[in-house]
Amino acid sequence: MSAVRCLVLASASPRRRALLERLGVPFAVIPADVEEHLPTVAPRAERVARALARRKAVAVAAQVPPGTAVLAADTVVVLRGCILGKPADADEAAAMLRALRARQHRVITGVALAVGRRVRVTHAVTTVRMRAYGDDEIAASIAAGTPFDKAGAYAIQDPDFRPVASYRGCYCNVVGLPLAPVITLLREAGVAVPDVDPAALTPQCGACPLFAPVHAGAARHASH
Secondary structure, three states: OOOEEEEOOOOOOHHHHHHHOOOOOOOOOOOOOOOOOOOOOOOOHHHHHHHHHHHHHHHHOOOOOOOOOEEEEEEEEEOOOOEEOOOOHHHHHHHHHHHHOOOOEEEEEEEEEEEEOEEEEEEEEEEEEEEEOOOOHHHHHHHHHHHHHHHHHHHOOOOOOOEEEEEOOOHHHHHHHHHHHHHHHHOOOOOOOOOOOHHHHHHHHHHHHHHHHHHHHHHHHHHH
């Protein structure tokens, strides 16, 4: 693999950009122009998220100079075997939020890193339970415009709606970019990621179960 000289984030998401900035790695942003066609039902939703992330990374990698690492991600919400992407309008957003209300679902983010023709792909899964919010709260969230660029029509970090009752797994995965597997992918590709206490990234990262393999990998690299 060629030496990595720079990093590109293939996403227009301000949330993914803000999370990646926490790693202290310089990067540019080139959004991927890829259609996100989601099947309504998918027995293996992980494959859908991984395939979309890979398509985004490959599309942008074809536009950048050699030695550029391109990071892409795609997040889907899975409720009882049905995939929920981003709502197209207010009615679809309301229907998604009503379907999720007081129920448990999975959030899956596929992450891909392309350097030249080499593409590494992984994913993270978080189990989320929503609280029993009211129809008036759904209407307020839609009026604020919050749902329309988010899979499942909600944001776990929304300070007003606060739709999530509990979650198990990676918090940043639900936001849109699981930092622990991103660090692993970057380091495997030769991108220098500074060592950092997970709790310094976000308050939730300190308890994230995905960071244990990252620490083990960093220790192996340091011993060589």
